[in-house]
Amino acid sequence: MRTVLLTLLGVVLLAGLTAWWLHTHERVPREVDMPRIGEARRNPLFALQVALERDGVRVHSRRRLQLLADGARGETVPLAARDTVVLYNDPRTLRSDEVDALLRWVDGGGHLIVRTPPHGLLAKNAPVPLFAELQLLPMGSDRESGCAEVGGLGAPVAEGTATVGDDRSDEGGNDEGRGVLFCGARRFTLVGANPQHSWGDLQHGYVFARIHRGAGSVDVLAELDFLGSDALDRNASFPLAHRVLEPNYRAGTVHLVYAAQMPSLWATLARHSWMAWGPLLLALLAWLWRRMQRFGPQLATPVLERRSLLEHITASGELAYRYGYAHLLYDAARNAFLARLRRRDPQAAALQGEPQLMLLAARFTDVPAAEIRDALLPPFANDHTAFRTRIATLIRLRNRL
Template identity: 35%
Template sequence: MNDSTKGILIAFALLILGALGYWWWHDQMELRWTSVQRESSLASADPMLAATRLLRQNGRSVNGAGSLGELVVPQTGAGTMIVSGASGTATPDQARELLEWVRRGNTLIAEPRWISPAEKALVVETGASDDAQVEEDPEEEPEEEAEAEEDASPAAAGEDASTTDEAPAAAGESAEEKSADDEASADPADNDKDPLTDHLGVRARTDALACKCRTEPDEKDKKKPEAIAAAKRAREQALSRLTLPGRSYALELDAGTTEMVSLQGAVAPLWSDDDGGAVRVYAEGKGRIVLVADGYFTNSKLPQRDHAQLLLALTELTPGKHVTIVKRLNVLPWYKALWRHYKLVLISLAACLALLLWSALRRFGPLLPAPKAERRSLLEHIDASGAWLWKADGGRQVLLEAARDDTLALIRRRVPALFRMPEGELWATLARTCALPEADVSEALQQDAASHVTRFTRQIRTLQTLRNHYER
């Protein structure tokens, strides 16, 4: 190897070492700014913090409640109420108060309960999820909206009925099979109730098509036509478009993997998104009930798509500028429940004090002399022994034989001549002398202990009578 080749190799090696040294220095020694996403303690404690600040920045008056139990609904200001993560967990009393509050001209934003297996089977069979009909004129007066809703409900119900009749016919089912399936799947007594939205007939379920489209293909399959088509469907499924009344453009919402479906006989919404799976608005008296399929207004989802603009638009459905945000549906803490229901607590305490006073009044007066401990102890011992022998196997026979042997020994000691008689004549003589039935004397002195309480007592009483007669 000549000198020029060696020089080239050495220069190449030095170049590689220099490049490696530069990379190591840049990677290990240089300071660089990197963004790290962190959640503040306030955001962790309040999932609706971003929505609260957005509403206040846009002129709304916002107050929050930790749970529905803490909220006094009749005293809530007029405007909008957001029940975060409701999912049908409101109690019947809470739902009644909320619906009365909405009918006065307010807006309620909530989420429907998840669909049960029986309801899901009914929706699949009848195709009831496609029956949502949107009103044409959402700007009409409340009375006209109510009339339009009443007119639309029979039409929707008729469409459900026709769809229900056509589905089994297409599948080749008989009328008897259809009725049996309907009875098995539509029994409301077997399902949990959602008192807040049951009268609307809306449930939430997993969007199977969206879940399927969002499944990531393998690296080697990404360029295949079916993978490209699946990616296109995923992009389309990822968005729900909602055109607000009076607006010329559509809001884009994250469709997620949850959608709303209508049960059979569901109420038609005033307006909704394109497929009715993300947002639905219903008339309730003078107010509005807005059902959303997902928590669009939480800290993590509010910045996405047009969720913030949707929140501001929904708070403008009613004239009131006051917004109440219910953060969660946990039960009321015991001390707050105690403070709210203080009348019941005071009445209970008064009743307890009265019972304690009554029990103390019974102890007034002179003390009774204590009985002698020895006599009481002996009587208790005899009573306990007799009770144990009565229940033990062969114990009754032991009691009877003890009384019988003692009685016969006394008679033999007082009148020994009687025992020279035959046994039958002896029983007759004892019965005649003591004015007792001969059968009772024979049963007491000859037969086994009776299992019945009355007969056993008669045996013991007969022996005691004989003993008392010959002791005199």
Template identity: 35%
Template sequence: MGRPVRRGTRGDAMSDSAKGILIAFVLLILGAFGYWWWHENMELRWTSVEHESAAAAADPMLAATRLLRQNGRSVTGAGSLGELVVPQTAGGTMIVSGASGTATPDQARELLEWVRRGNTLIAEPRWIKPAEEALIAYSDEEQAEHEAGEESEEATEEATEEEAEPQAAAGEDASTTDEAPAADAADEEKTAEETTDDEADHDIDPLTDHLGVRARPDALACKCRTEPDEKDKNKPEAMAKARLAREQALSHLTLPGKQYALELDAGTTEMVSLVGAAAPLWSDDDGGAVRVYGEGKGRIVLVANGFFTNSKLPERDHAQLLLALTELTPGKHVTIVKRLNVLPWYKALWRHYQLALVSLAVCLALLFWSAVRRFGPILPAPKAERRSLLEHIDASGAWLWKADGGRQMLLEAARDDTLALIRRRVPALFRMPEGELFATLARTCAIPEADVSEALQQDAASHVTRFTRQIRTLQTLRNHYER
């Protein structure tokens, strides 16, 4: 009798092993998910959150102030240019935050005199006007045409005489055809200059006008910094554009005596020179971010962007640039003008108290003089007398003379009264035609016929002499027929 054999044992064992592995894998996934959920929702972690303190919000140059003090500079702040007494400011460096051509001529004159004594001024030029930009474009085109002309002259000298003759003829034709565009360009330049002169009285920058520097948007940087679409981010064109944006976002400045260049954030604003502008002592690579000019014994530093504000100072090498600019002059004192707001009235009154006192004294003197004239006993009131009839008539006539249609009313009243009198005395005259009537009246009363026609037929004259002649003619007729 044989032994029973158990079938399927190996297959059942493999099935149990696979189930165990699957269960372990599922538990592992659930454990990992649970750990992630707990870590994300239940664990406390430190995260960096951008926050601006109340002190930084009130003072946009707070970071620059603390940096300068940590490096051995003494810093004083002024709320505005109006609060700052420039002649009494200590020597060293002055930072005018966000000037942009808002200084008044008197403030600019005091600042420039302060700089010429051997100090440093850091400011920003005002924005360029369309007329000024048109002049710059025209100057660039003129220079390009001049260079092209020089190249063509060199090519003409190298050419043979046979080739030079047709080229000269073609040059004459081209010159005749280009006369109108040249004239148009000259007219545009003249118009731009006139527009600039008109705008100079309304929008000037007395602090930097003699340097010939303006600020304008950097069109190429703005265009390159445009973010591409998410779907086009990995395309070669988008990658090339991003690389160009990174290159345009930096300006390099090598300080005098240094071997390395500082990296500055070029931003979306650049500086540009007007026609006949002064040449800077040194600047960044393209002169669009930082320029340093000599002014007497001192220096004027023009920056295109606010590199030293709380938000910009930690970026790139802006902090090192600030420290380097404060070393241009021996003085270690730095004055920071935080804003260019208008001076409050009470501070302006305290500043110019001499003028206020003089004005108050003049007003008091005028009031005293007007009061002195009224000293003495009070005069009795005059007796009210009745006016004559002629005064009322004269006043009525004066009022009618000034009122609308008043002169015509006076003339028609005198005319109707005279004609009524003549009609009662000599009714036969009114059977005549109008022309014969005027001639008969003029011959009878010995007055010109034109005066009779003017008095009886025409409207009231606006001139006093003619109106008086009309009334006098009517009175003569009336006197003649009343006898």
């Protein structure tokens, strides 16, 4: 009966807890941004590619331009007359033959979209063959470049700059679609180019210019970050991206080149890793300076006077042995051994003859008893081998006590 009551009480408590949980808690869905994987992770223009495909535009995305046969495989991607090419990376990676081929394709009706070289340690005076052909000049990396405000439908507003696109503005104070772009981007100036549309001025530099060449056009912008996957979630990016792609929109294929060519390892280290290798280089030079003895020709180090006490003792022993005082050297070695033996094993030191030898043999098991017996007896005169053997044995026994 008690078991039944306890079981019923447990069921009631469990039911009450369940009812309280369902009454006080509500299941609410929550969206969690998952990290990008696959092509979305390695392709910064993946969101633009998906948006264009959903809008019915043919899109081809790749890492390299592949306009000319290059390398062992020699694969090329031909460009049609009404295609659009977006070079997302640094235009300095283009070779001279690729620049010539691109401009010939633009003259036939193509639409090319490029950006200025980014700021960096070597960006100020680095040549840009494409900009030289377009008669544009990137401004120095040490110039201050502010932001450009973009209004609705991708039209720029404020700061008295020239506009790209139409002049429509939001009515009723609606700020939807407004944003700020090109903050800190490297602007450019016009050397001899006469763009059809531009955004900027000669004093502060331009952030956009559309230059017509033959049947096509080239769009130069201070940056293309607004086309990246991280920026397309902002309201101002979509309309501006559409206006940049407008000339050949749906007329041909849009080629998204997000890594035109990998820069060299040394250039990458010089531009982006100088904060790491600079201090290491200074530390290496300081270490070499400290280890360096002197500057000038390599001269032999002068021999210094030798004043080693051990050398004096060795020389004194050789002199005493040469003049017949070997017994004194032996007595000194034997007395040193017996003195330490008295400190370590007084019983063995107090004995004489065979009893002492038996205790020493039991203590030094790896030394033959015959060698110990010989070491305790003085050698014959002029017996050099016996003298050296006895001295070496006494020193070894003394060190092991």
